[in-house]
Amino acid sequence: MIQKIPREESDVLPVSVIDCHKREIVPVCGPCDYVALSYVWGQTAAQEAPKGDSLPHHLPRIVEDAMTVVRELGLQYLWVDRYCLDQSKKAEFQAQLNQMADIYRHALITIIGAAGSDGDYGLPGVSSRHRIKQPRIKIGDYTLWYSMTDPRKLVRESAWMTRAWTYQEGVFSWNWIAFTDEQVFFQRSNTEQTNLERWWKTSCEMFPDGGLGADANCPLLNMYDKVWQNEGAIHQLLAQYTARKLTYQSDAINGTLGLLKRCGNGPYRMNHYFGIPILGPLVIHRKAMGRDPSRRWPLMEAFLVNLCWKTKGPGPRRAEFPSWSWAGWQAVYEGSAQPLAHIGLTGRSLTKVKLSVKMKQVLVDWEAMCNMIHWDLYGDLKSLPPELYIQAPTVPLTVCQGLKESEDNFAGHAAHLAPMSWCAVLNDNEYQILIEIDLVDEEVASTLQTKDSLLLKGIILRHLDPHAALEYNYYDNQVWAFALVVLEDKGGTRRVGSLELRPDNYLVRWKYSVDHSSAKSGKCWVRGLLKEVSADVEIPPSSGASSGPNTSILATSVHQPVIIVGASLVGLSAALCLSKHRVPTIVLEKHAAISKHPRAIGFTSRTLEIYRWLGIADQIPEVPKDFNLMRARVESMTGKWFESTSWSDTGNSNKRSSQEVPAPKKQYSPSRGAALPQDQLEAILQVTAIDRGVDIRRQHWVKNVMQNQASVIVTVVDPQGKEIQIEGSYLIAADGSRSTIRELLQIPRNGRGHMQTMRSVLFRAPLEEYMQGVHQFNIDQPDLKAFMTTYNDGRWVLMFHDDVERDEPTLRSAINQAIGRSDLSVDIITTGRWDLAALVADTFQSGRVFLAGDAAHTLPPNRGGYGANTGIHDVDNLAWKLAAVLSGKSSPELLDTYDVERRPVALLRHDQIFARADYKVHLDKATPAGKKLDDDAMEFGQLYLSNGFIGVDNNLPRALKPDEWAGQPGTHVPHFWVIQDGTPFSILDRVGEDSWTLLSESAEWGNVVAQFADEGSFQETLGVSATGASLLRPDGYIAWRTKEMPANPAKCLDDVVTQVAFRVNSRQN
Incomplete structure (x- = not known):
């Protein structure tokens, strides 16, 4: 049998396991041998939860396969977190989370799902x-096998290796077997060779198709054996943990509880306070060590030292956790400035620092509070005070203004320090530092939402003895002092970065970094001022900071600026657009995972332009250059074909035998459309959003929304059924056609209305050979009127023009009837029911709440792609406006232009749907069909009418082709190719983010457009003369143009920007 790790009395076993023979969840009454499963949940999070002791009827395939492995290996019990952790029992659930280390540590073997996502x-x-x-190849009597990929490489490159939860599962697994796409790989820990051979034989019998490997000593994660003996181990583990991805940001600390619990040994135990590790003895052990201060581990000092953590790069806020904790930021942890072993704490280092917390409106000593709760810090963090009050005495230090080191390196700034001062200031005291930072980059200033100059406050919490630093090479170039830096604002104060001082030949290097996803660290000048205060400091009043130099640091959570309800295409696109504008968001979604039904598939060139600007277009496969989507009316795919039409030309029908690809149109965009299923695009958006720090919270149901003049407060029911409140500056409702937010705000809708309810079935079948270049089929039989289309990945959908529920045999019969064959393999994936409707909300804005996507305009599927694409264009319009207002650059009146600009677009698209042949049948006889507008005009040339433009009026057409508009304000800047340094690029690639762009051929404007690469002149394209110019908004729309140079261009441009950008403070340029 496999070697088991010895159990300690304090170890906790699982509460329940799965009996793989009985397919039941059974309680664990005593020691038992069980197998643990470690895998990436992915979309399986939406699976049905267990009811009592019964497993759901439909289990994820990996669970079924794991049960098979357990049975084939002659074992009985399997532990799977999804089914063996009862989330309805909160105390038990939290206790089991705390014991994750023991659960995986004592599993006989862990099955690792290292294939798929x-x-x-x-x-x-x-x-x-x-x-x-x-x-393999066979040469004569010899068979030669190709060598296989190193299985450790396969595991390291798997999705399993990128997830935060699976990280600690791998850390604690004593023996494991990994399943990859190529092979099965087994690793044991110090087992006898005979046992390994026994497992090898059993596995070979179970998996006869080869691809089995084993290694007794392959350090896949370099985990358990020695790492816990090092005091700095927790910093290494947290660094690796935070480098991985979390689906739910609220799990940031839960996913580390096992790591924190197992760190430390003997009388010393690793505790934590909101994730800040504290390596020290329990209270009972401290008493046993006596009253000798030199023998006592300084708990508060250890906490303060670890409070000076830093990250490898910036990251956005996690609002659930305090800003002074690493868990409060989505960034890769780099640990404290130096490991605990190198601090040399002697009881005198931080004795003059006072650390307090507020409990029931009274400031209490932090360590006394921790001793009072007996260090039980692995339970509900909500019972712990999140605000820290820190005080420390200071000594004087004179520092001149920082000088930039070099033009190529903005990461550090130097300040010269006199040798005498160097020796004078380093002593046993601690320092409080006031730092004034002159920001040279508006990008950083806007990120912190401050003026061009701001005052940051911080406390240097440690330093090294100067003589030791000079005498021992061990300390050369080490951190001399480290400060956490906080920003004081209306909400109190919060950590925004860190500051390091390094000795280097009497040169102090100041390195400032901002804890934010989009701020670029180092792009600022730093100068410092240290002030002396009395060592006998008093705890300040609860209001926060005092007026004198002895200032406390109050670190609190800060509300996220924007809340997005809905994590489908529009909601995720909104989050990415806001992230691009450096606005953090919280995305709330009621569903546990992305829908299995692909829904939309066609995404237009304009949408791809937006994704091009977001930097993800390379992940979205565009349609071929000569692609022509065809639709055919057929009896069945293998039966009679009646006629076919082009997707973009409903008026011209052709016999299938005489199809012709239409002549290519003028290139209005650098991007082509994409025929990607919505579920695949959503997956790309979601992964990108998580990577960029967006806080996505699934299984969160919005119950109520309230707003005032300063904020929006959303009441949400979390996955455990608990009501919580989330506050933000604004809210974007992207929660679909049945929008909860729209209903709560009682916003009515109008339009053609409900037309019919339809049913659909999604299935997989090998039908490629029957397509003949056609992707969409109208099935026309006397007893079957349906629509069938492919998602180009083996999946097909059959849509019925009725609301009849069909069982599986009936569905299979209908699918076979549409195909014209009944002998093909058909795998039914899921079914759907949806309403065909056309409705537009009466307003897209209600105070601080904005509707977008189907919540604002429900439009039926159509050949113009007016559904999801219109919603994505909504949030592209809104995101830069929210960013401008939140940064203080523009007044809130700018936000009023959202409804004025986007709602007419939705209304026009609503009318154009019924001007096309597909939906004319749904019009009332008394309602005449409107005039059909050109597809390119609808896609690239719709006009915005708002007071955010100069030179527009209601007499202009609502849509024209870009070359017909010729640079008309209120329209999107037309695409044209430009050559710069011999490289062609689209002018659209130079527009975006929070910048306004001035285009002109005249050098007098100070912005010269490079030589054109395509035919036609700059003047013709934008409708200006040689000295004229056009002003573009961040979303690429032309806000103003002048055909010639005005008399006073500086004043003219200043007045224009003040008007169209709704600028708060006008200043001449």
Whole structure:
């Protein structure tokens, strides 16, 4: 049998496990051998939860496969977090989370799902999913096998290796077997070779198709054996943990509880306070050590030292946790300035620092509070005070203004320090530092939402003895002092970065970094001032900071500026657009995972331009250059074909035998459309959003929304059924056609209304050979009127023009009837029911709440792509406006232009749907169909009418082609190619973020456009003369143009920007 790790009395076993023979969840009454499963949940998070002791009828494939492995290995019990942790029992659930280390540590073996990205992928080679066979060649009587990929490489490059939760599962697994697409790999820890051979034989019998490997000493994660003996181990583990991805940012600390629990040994135990590790003894052990201060581990000092953590790069806020904790920021932890072992704490280092917390409006000593709660810090953090009050005495230090080191390195700034001062200031005292930072970059200033200059406050919490630093090479170039830096604002104060001082030949290097996703560290000048205060400091009043130099630091959570309700295409696009503008967001979504039904598939060139600006267009495959989407009316795919039409030309029908690809149109965009299923695009957006720090919270149901003049407060029910409140500056409702937010605000809708309810079935079938270049089929049979289309990945959808519920045999019969064959393999994935409707909200704005996507305009699927695409264009219009107002550059009146600009677009698209042949049948006889506008005009040339433009009026057409508009204000700047340094690029690539762009051929404007690469002149394209210019908004729309140079261009431009940008403070340029 496999070697087991010895159990300690304090170790906790699982509460329940799965009996793989009975398919039941059974309680654990005593020691038992069980197998643990470690895998990436992915979309399987939406799976049905267990009811009592019964497993759900439909389990993720990986769980079914793991149960098979357990049975085949002659074992009985399997532990899976999804089914063995009862989230309805809150105390038990939290206790089991705290014991994750023991659960995986004492599993007989851990099965690692190192293939695929979710639970539905399964374990290759166990059931229906086969592993990639090992290539071989036969030469005469000899068979030669190709060497296989190093399995450790396969595991390291798997999705499993990128997730935060699976990290600690791998850390604690004593023995494990990893399933990859190529092979199965087993690793044991110090087992006897005979036992390994026994497992090898059993595994070979179970997996006869080859691809099995084993290694007794392959340090995949370099985990358990020695790392815990090092005091600095927790910093290494947190660094690796935070480098991985979390689906739910609220799990940031929960995912580390096992790591924190197992760190430390003997009488010393690793505790934590909101994730800040504290390595020290329990209270009972401290008493046993006696009253000798030199033998006592300074708990408060250890906490303060670890409070000076830093990160490898900036990251956005996690509002659930305090800003002074690493958990309050989505960034890769780099640990404290130096490991605990190098601090040399002797009881005198930080004795003059006072640390307090507020409990029931009274300031209490922090360590006394911790001793009072017996260091039980692994439970509900909500019971702990999140605000810290820190005080420290100071000594004088004179520093001149920082000088930039070099033009190529903005990361550090130097300040010269006199040698005498160097020796004078380093002593046993601690320092309080006031730092004034002159920001030379508006980007950093706008990120922190401050003026061009701001005052940051911080406390240097430690330093090294100067003589030791000079005498021992060990300390050369080490951090001399480290300060956490906080920003004082209306909400109190919060950590925004860190400051390091390093000795280097009497040169003090100041390194300032901002803890924010979009701020670029180092782009600022730093000068410092240290002030002396009395060592006998008093705890300040609860209001926060005092007026004198002895100032406390109050670190609190800061509300996120924008709340987004809905994590589908529009909501995720909104989050990415706001992230691009450096606005953090919280995204609330009621569903546990992305819908399995692909829904939309066509995304237009204008949408791809937005994703191009967001930097993700390379992940979205565009349609081929000569692609022409065809639709055919057929009896069945293998039966009679009646006629076919082009997707973009409903008026011209052709016999299938005489199809012709229409002549290419003028290139109005650098991007082509994409025929990507919505579920795949949503996956790209979600992964990108998480990588960029967006806080996505699934299984959160919005119950109520309130707003006042300063904020929006949303009441949400979390996955545990608890009501919580989230506050933000604004809210974007992207929660679909049945929008909860719209209903709560009682915003009515009008339009054609409900037309019919339809049913659909999503299935997988090998039908490519019958497509003949056609992707969409109208099935026309006497007893079957349906629409069928492919998602180009083996999946098809059959849509019925009725609201009849069909069982699986009836669905299979209908699918076979549409195909014209009944002998093909058909795999039914899911079914759907949805309403065909056309409705537009009466307003897209209600105070600080904005509607976007289907919540604002529900439009039926159509050949113009007016559904999801229109919603994505909504948030592109809104995001830069929110960023401008939140940064204080523009007044809130700018936000009023959102409804004025976007609602007419939705109304026009609503009318254009019924001007096209597909939906004319749904018009009332008394309602005449409107005039059909050109597709390119609708896509690239719709006109905005608001007071955010100069030179527009209501007499202009609502849509024209870009070349017909010729640079008309209120329209999007037309695409044209430009050559710069011999490289062509689209002018659209020079527009965006929070900048306004002035285009002109005249050098007098100070912005010269490079040589054109395509035909036509700059003047013709934008409708200006040689000295004219056009002013573009951040979303690429032309806000103003002048055909010639005005008499006073500086004043003219200043007045224009003040008007169209709704600028708060006008200043001449």
